[in-house]
Amino acid sequence: MYFCSVGKIVSVQKAVEILKNGGLVAIPTETVYGLAANALNEDAVQNIFKSKGRPSNNPLILHFNDWEDAEPFVQNVPEDFHKLYRKFSPGPISYLLPKSALVSEKISAKNTTVAIRFPAHPVAKALLKELNFPLAAPSANPSGYISPTQSFHVIQQLGDKIDGVVEGGECTKGIESTIVGWDEEGRVVIYRNGTITAKEIGDVLRKEVRVLTGEHKKIVAPGMLSKHYSPKKPTYITANVNQKIHYFSEKKIGIIWQIKPDETMFDNCINLSFSENGDLKTIAKNLYSTMYQMDNLDVDIILIEKCLEGDLGLAIADRLSRAGINLDI
Numbered sequence: 001m002y003f004c005s006v007g008k009i010v011s012v013q014k015a016v017e018i019l020k021n022g023g024l025v026a027i028p029t030e031t032v033y034g035l036a037a038n039a040l041n042e043d044a045v046q047n048i049f050k051s052k053g054r055p056s057n058n059p060l061i062l063h064f065n066d067w068e069d070a071e072p073f074v075q076n077v078p079e080d081f082h083k084l085y086r087k088f089s090p091g092p093i094s095y096l097l098p099k100s101a102l103v104s105e106k107i108s109a110k111n112t113t114v115a116i117r118f119p120a121h122p123v124a125k126a127l128l129k130e131l132n133f134p135l136a137a138p139s140a141n142p143s144g145y146i147s148p149t150q151s152f153h154v155i156q157q158l159g160d161k162i163d164g165v166v167e168g169g170e171c172t173k174g175i176e177s178t179i180v181g182w183d184e185e186g187r188v189v190i191y192r193n194g195t196i197t198a199k200e201i202g203d204v205l206r207k208e209v210r211v212l213t214g215e216h217k218k219i220v221a222p223g224m225l226s227k228h229y230s231p232k233k234p235t236y237i238t239a240n241v242n243q244k245i246h247y248f249s250e251k252k253i254g255i256i257w258q259i260k261p262d263e264t265m266f267d268n269c270i271n272l273s274f275s276e277n278g279d280l281k282t283i284a285k286n287l288y289s290t291m292y293q294m295d296n297l298d299v300d301i302i303l304i305e306k307c308l309e310g311d312l313g314l315a316i317a318d319r320l321s322r323a324g325i326n327l328d329i
Helices: 012-020 042-052 067-073 079-088 122-129 151-158 198-205 241-248 280-295 312-323
Strands: 025-027 034-038 061-063 093-098 113-117 164-166 178-182 188-192 209-211 235-238 253-257 270-273 301-305
Touching: 012 025, 012 034, 012 122, 012 164, 025 122, 025 151, 034 042, 067 113, 079 093, 079 198, 113 178, 151 164, 151 280, 188 198, 198 209, 235 241, 235 312, 241 253, 241 301, 253 280, 270 280, 280 301, 280 312
Parallel strands: 025 164, 061 113, 093 178, 188 209, 235 301, 253 270, 253 301
Antiparallel strands: 025 034, 093 113, 178 188
């Protein structure tokens, strides 16, 4: 059982006051909890990087209530953006667009583009409506660690480094937003997989959508670091737990399955699961919270069953590939 520090929970009204005064507040979104600061306050933005231990070359996402608020911060916006915005926003999708002079180099990590997003969570929307500036907000966790999907995750990880947490319940999507952008030739590119899939985007635009893979070395959007979303315990990913478990016979093993296993299977291990039946939306929602739970149990190593790829499975597989070592290579 986890308990929140009630003193860290603040109202939307208090969060508005903190943000206007240059403070840091963790806010709920439908994807994960974000660590928010006034995007026009350079010191506040710098404190995001400092409190998370975030590398300066890892850019931030700007959060807005609607397109009218966001429009001054970007330029040369393709018509495809408006089609996707009408279909998917507000929601778990970010758009990588050419930035205007209003966006600082700290936020863009000296790139010419910036990711913008319009969260659907009612608490995030209520907060953004009260502000006359955008929020810069990466996930509210130490850099590289598991992203938080509940308020107590934030408080346990960053409670002494931030000014408050706005309670919003458990995040409904559970993994970070899809990031979509356009290359120099105007082709549609997915820079980070999320719960809105490349197929869904392609169906709206009636175009081929390229999903960026590891060959792209320059970090132009969040979520492109090779090691990310990682438990503190040594973590390994495999499609066949039965074959690989003997590698760790001298260890206390925590196994996370895609589907809840037979209770007698590996009864000398701690067994958790992402879902009861393998539903991908459930797995995505529970992905980080289950890893976080296992990381806080008495185990030496964590062994995670790899997710089947395809549509949403690609986003889940991406997060797992960055969380641990793939034993199947």
